[in-house]
Amino acid sequence: MKRFFIILLILLLAGAWLGQLMVQDPGYVLMAYKETTVETSLWVLLLIAIVLFAVLHTVLNLITRAGVPAQRMRDWRGRRNHKIAQGKTLKGLMALSEGNWWKAQRYLTQAAERSEQPLINYLAAAKAAHEQGDASGADQLLQKAREATPKAEVAIGIVQAQIQLARGQNEPALATLLHLKRLAPKHSYVLKLLKETYVRLNDWSGLNKLMPDLKRHQVLPDEQVRRLETEAAHHLLDQSLAEQPAEADSKTRLQAVAHTWQSLPANCTHDNQLIEQYTQLMVDAGSADEAEKMLRDQLKKQWDESLVRLYGRIRSSNPHKQLETARGWAKKQDESAALELTLGRLAMQNEHWGNAISHFERSIELEPGAEACAELSRLLTHLGEGERASAVAARGFELMNGALPALPLPPAKQHAPDKD
Incomplete structure (x- = not known):
């Protein structure tokens, strides 16, 4: 209360002082523009300037405040959509975990349409559509995921490859995974899926070329990698001779087997079972003398009973x-x-x-x-x-x-x- 009276007293004193100044000397202002002139006192000009400032300030405030309700409405709608999207996503994921594919697809798709980050919803909805056997619906949802989040090509491609493998579409899955490998050459799960696809396709040559990446990025346990290497080498050796035409001579057949042997990883060429297989294939190719020499050299390096038995079966010249x-x-x-x-x-x-x-x-x-x-x-x-x-x-x-x-x-x- 005291502060109010003090401020009022100050204003009265300031007004009295200004009034005295205006009476003593009103001042004179002349403004001219081309042929138009305006004459007034200094104090009137100051009063007009103050009034104009107040009017402009009031107008600007009114314009600013007029936009606030619209922004508030937009904020409210955004919060509402976010809350609805969260609720439908939760219901969709619960339905997905319960195996209720139709409900999961519906909730997750609806949530994606309201979500600012719809990628997860579209991917989960695509899996739900696949589980229902709706191949077209799954593909459409994956396409929507690409359109919504173009930078998530690896994540989308992995889901697509999983669906293709589950459908038995091994060749399309291989194309998808090779594309992903170019985009993310060190992605361990992409490499793992690629390994599985090569095995399904009996593409042992492709698997043999993939083995260095599986080792380098430690995609699989060492023991499993060794088994895969051995299995691939076994099939490649068999194919090297089986794929030769019947009219091929012994030299051509031997070159095919030898070329495959040289392409195998170094540790495979020290495996006694593979050595035994390679030796037998050389004999089958009509090159018993080369087989005898190779086996003799191997037994000098490392004694092995199974290779000794095989040596007695070779009929050299x-x-x-x-x-x-x-x-x-x-x-x-x-x-x-x-x-x-x-x-x-x-x-x-x-x-x-x-x-x-x-x-x-x-x-x-x-x-x-x-x-x-x-x-x-x-x-x-x-x-x-x-x-x-x-x-x-x-x-x-x-x-x-x-x-x-x-x-x-x-x-x-x-x-x-x-x-x-």
Whole structure:
């Protein structure tokens, strides 16, 4: 209250002072523009300026305030749409998790139309449409997602590839994933889906080329990567010979197999099973001498029983040299049943029947096996030792299939002597 009276007193004093000034000297102002002149006192001019300022200020305030209700309305509508979109998104996601595909698609699509960021809604709605078997609806929703968020091509493409794989559209899925790989070459999930697609398509060449990326970005556990590498290499080797025309000569067939072998990852060329397969393919291609040399070199580096067995099956142009090579190994591997089996086979190739029998018997002694029994039985049969061959064959049968149970048998029939 005191402040009000103080301000009023100050205003009265200021007014009295101004009034005295106006009486003492009203001042004179002359304004001229071309042929028009305006004459007035200084105080009147100041009063007109104050009034004009007040009028302009009032008009501007009215214009500004007129736009506030419209902005408030827009803000209110935005908040309302956001709230509705949130509610429908929540209902849609709940329906999606419950497997209610139709309801999920409806709520999520409605929410997308009101949302400022509709990407998630469109992608989830596309999955719901796919689950209903609505391929056209799913594709349309994915297209809407692209139009709404063009920069989310990788996320949209992943959903599209997943839907294509689920439909069994492996070739379109491969095209989609290769496009995504160009956009995001380090994206681990894209690489994982691409691996799955190559396996589905039996595209072992494509998978073999993808393996470095799977390793570099650690997409899969190391053990799974090794299994995939081995599987791809196995199929590629088989295809290398199977895809050759029937009229291809042995040199062409060998080059095809060798080219595939050289394209494999380094660790595959040290895998004994793959080496065994490669050797057998070289033999099948009509290149037994090259197979023998490759296998001999490999056994010098690393001894392996399965490769030793395979060495005895190779029929090179110089079986005597093969036999001498195997005899050299026997000086260090004198307790190897596999090597004795191989020595027996190589002895047969050189027609050393007695030595072959000795090696087969030694192999059975070291490690009874059906394969050695079969070889020995066959050789004894051809040498006219039928009774001994039958005994060996019976033992081999037991090793392969297990001993027969003791069961009653009819008495052996006695053949009547021939009449003169």
